[in-house]
Amino acid sequence: MSTTAVQSSAPADQVPVDTTPAGRGRRRGERGLAGSLTSHGILIVASLIALFPIAWLVYLSLGPDKDDYLHPEDILGKMTLDNYSFVLQHTPFFDWLWSTVVVSLGTTVIGVLVAATTGYAVSRMRFPGYKKFMWVLLVTQMFPVAVLMVPMYEILSELQLIDNYLGLILVYCSTAVPYCAWLLKGYFDTIPFEIDEAGRVDGLSPFGTFARLILPLAKPGLAVAAFYSFITAFGEVAFASTFMLSDTKYTFAVGLQSFVSEHDAQRNLMAATAVLVAIPVSAFFYLVQKNLVTGLTAGGTKG
Amino acid sequence: MTVVIDRATGKRRGDRAPRPGPLQRLKHSYQRYWYAYAMIAPVVVVLGVLVLYPLVRGIYLTFTDANSLNSARTIGVNHIDATYKFIGLDNYADILWGPTAYDRFWSHFIWTIVWTALCVLLHYAIGLGLALLLNQKLRGRTFYRLILVLPWAVPTFVTVFGWRFMLADGGVINSVLDTLHLPSPLWLEDSFWQRTAAIMVNTWCGVPFMMVSLLGGLQSIDGALYEAAEMDGANAWQRFRHVTLPGLRSVSSTVVLLGVIWTFNQFAIIFLLFGDTAPDAQILVTWAYYLGFGQQPRDYAQSAAYGVLLLSILIVFTSVYRRWLARNEQQLAI
Numbered sequence: 290m291s292t293t294a295v296q297s298s299a300p301a302d303q304v305p306v307d308t309t310p311a312g313r314g315r316r317r318g319e320r321g322l323a324g325s326l327t328s329h330g331i332l333i334v335a336s337l338i339a340l341f342p343i344a345w346l347v348y349l350s351l352g353p354d355k356d357d358y359l360h361p362e363d364i365l366g367k368m369t370l371d372n373y374s375f376v377l378q379h380t381p382f383f384d385w386l387w388s389t390v391v392v393s394l395g396t397t398v399i400g401v402l403v404a405a406t407t408g409y410a411v412s413r414m415r416f417p418g419y420k421k422f423m424w425v426l427l428v429t430q431m432f433p434v435a436v437l438m439v440p441m442y443e444i445l446s447e448l449q450l451i452d453n454y455l456g457l458i459l460v461y462c463s464t465a466v467p468y469c470a471w472l473l474k475g476y477f478d479t480i481p482f483e484i485d486e487a488g489r490v491d492g493l494s495p496f497g498t499f500a501r502l503i504l505p506l507a508k509p510g511l512a513v514a515a516f517y518s519f520i521t522a523f524g525e526v527a528f529a530s531t532f533m534l535s536d537t538k539y540t541f542a543v544g545l546q547s548f549v550s551e552h553d554a555q556r557n558l559m560a561a562t563a564v565l566v567a568i569p570v571s572a573f574f575y576l577v578q579k580n581l582v583t584g585l586t587a588g589g590t591k592g
Numbered sequence: 593m594t595v596v597i598d599r600a601t602g603k604r605r606g607d608r609a610p611r612p613g614p615l616q617r618l619k620h621s622y623q624r625y626w627y628a629y630a631m632i633a634p635v636v637v638v639l640g641v642l643v644l645y646p647l648v649r650g651i652y653l654t655f656t657d658a659n660s661l662n663s664a665r666t667i668g669v670n671h672i673d674a675t676y677k678f679i680g681l682d683n684y685a686d687i688l689w690g691p692t693a694y695d696r697f698w699s700h701f702i703w704t705i706v707w708t709a710l711c712v713l714l715h716y717a718i719g720l721g722l723a724l725l726l727n728q729k730l731r732g733r734t735f736y737r738l739i740l741v742l743p744w745a746v747p748t749f750v751t752v753f754g755w756r757f758m759l760a761d762g763g764v765i766n767s768v769l770d771t772l773h774l775p776s777p778l779w780l781e782d783s784f785w786q787r788t789a790a791i792m793v794n795t796w797c798g799v800p801f802m803m804v805s806l807l808g809g810l811q812s813i814d815g816a817l818y819e820a821a822e823m824d825g826a827n828a829w830q831r832f833r834h835v836t837l838p839g840l841r842s843v844s845s846t847v848v849l850l851g852v853i854w855t856f857n858q859f860a861i862i863f864l865l866f867g868d869t870a871p872d873a874q875i876l877v878t879w880a881y882y883l884g885f886g887q888q889p890r891d892y893a894q895s896a897a898y899g900v901l902l903l904s905i906l907i908v909f910t911s912v913y914r915r916w917l918a919r920n921e922q923q924l925a926i
Contacts, residue, residue, distance in 0.1 A: 331721075332736045335722055335740060339796075342755055343742060343746055349757055359762040406631040410631035416629065417625065422636075428907060431853045432903060433876075433902040435877055435884070435895060436902065440647070440649040440896065443653075466639065467635070523747060524860070526749055556757065559753060571742070571745040578745065
């Protein structure tokens with residue numbers, strides 16, 4: 290519509306200019322009609338598959354009865370937000386929110402603070418033991434939950450830290466700290482080394498260079514590392530399910546399970562809670578998602 | 593790992609001049625590198641306390657017969673001391689070739705390998721396909737991209753419950769299959785379909801990461817290479833085979849390694865999808881968790897031994913993988 294309008298109103302001598310690329314045969318990245326229809330077709334199907342389970346969850350959360358998920362067609366007639374108001378008023382939703390935020394934020398703050406100087410050191414300096422240290426950082430990231438869970442459980446029991454926020458934060462830090470160090474190294478690597486040299490020439494110590502020059506430049510990187518550790522702690526299931534015992538201290542990942550593991554399965558409330566949890570996290574994720582990947586595979590894309 | 597050259601001096605690591613005695617060497621390295629060590633100290637301390645100490649303790653536990661009945665515990669005000677004893681390598685022997693070792697370990701081991709291989713293959717293939725589609729000049733490509741990363745954006749523990757509603761007997765998937773007069777399997781009860789469902793859900797969750805990373809890789813390939821290939825008369829397949837794939841090598845080797853580690857360790861999906869109800873669909877990680885925390889009495893020693901075995905498998909895999917990459921003159925981004 291708009292293109293025809295533009296063309297008809299445009300001076301006659303400009304029309305050929307607009308149409309030349311089309312007349313020159315296809316360029317790279319442009320397909321024939323059939324090709325582009327196929328592309329669109331596949332992408333639409335893939336998008337539907339990606340979207341459907343989540344849309345379905347939202348839809349089910351609007352049905353008032355706990356067995357509505359078996360008769361989804363009935364929900365249309367009786368859509369209501371009752372589930373949401375019930376979850377917010379009569380379940381420990383806000384307790385869970387509090388626990389989740391305390392644990393995730395605690396992990397994030399400790400993770401980023403502890404890892405920042407290390408990320409810088411391994412990005413800029415090659416010291417004896419460098420390779421071994423990097424190897425240790427890599428290995429700690431692939432610890433299966435089963436390795437540390439038993440001893441952690443023992444240790445935390447001895448310290449009376451089971452069912453305690455601090456205990457869970459400490460457990461999460463065992464993965465968040467090396468993880469942040471990796472991510473930050475990737476980011477520091479993208480900051481030109483000349484800046485460090487300029488700092489040294491001006492008589493700054495390595496610590497001064499880091500604190501005064503590099504750290505302010507690395508704010509986006511710090512944000513990404515922070516977000517990543519936040520999201521990891523937020524979504525962790527295994528440790529949280531085992532170490533948090535009282536239902537007011539559950540994180541969301543545990544609290545959601547409690548809807549079905551009780552004697553009756555309140556699936557409608559579960560769906561509503563799931564949606565309430567998902568919305569802010571996903572919204573935030575979209576804000577930073579581009580940087581997430583760059584952080585993880587930065588070295589890779591640079592070649 | 594990525595760069596072995598000291599960027600401060602431009603010297604290569606490794607060709608140091610012959611050094612005097614060890615004490616001198618220590619002093620020298622202290623003077624030269626003390627700030628580096630000071631900077632990594634926080635992480636070293638944290639890792640020592642939070643990873644190394646529990647790890648050592650966990651390894652010690654695998655040499656004992658610890659379970660929840662003989663470990664130290666506090667009941668009310670009474671503290672009961674631990675009474676488990678050292679039994680050497682018995683746990684490992686029992687897991688690997690004890691009676692019914694096949695059912696307890698090897699069947700899960702095989703399933704874990706199949707699970708990891710299939711999932712990573714599907715993640716990579718679908719991710720690459722979608723990335724290629726998104727890398728064209730296409731109307732609405734940003735829109736598609738935003739929708740396609742949705743499974744990554746929503747926390748896994750949320751989406752798994754969505755899938756559980758859909759896969760339940762009488763849930764939407766089976767209703768649709770019924771209307772189409774197709775067989776409607778018991779996704780959450782029958783062991784073959786449980787495995788299929790687990791792979792399906794994990795594929796759904798894992799594709800976006802691969803897609804976005806590979807798309808980044810595709811966009812960093814120099815367009816001139818394609819033009820040159822086209823000049824030389826290469827068709828679309830040849831361009832893909834000889835320009836795209838080599839251009840993606842470094843990203844691919846990194847994301848595949850990450851994919852293998854994450855899938856091998858994937859706990860949340862299987863645990864939340866089936867709970868304790870699917871002994872056959874448990875991969876080693878969830879099985880180890882079940883032994884240690886899902887049953888009574890809790891078998892701490894065996895669970896920890898599984899953990900150590902799992903970690904060893906991953907370390908061996910990663911080392912071999914990196915050797916193999918190095919032999920093919922590739923580097924890992926991480």
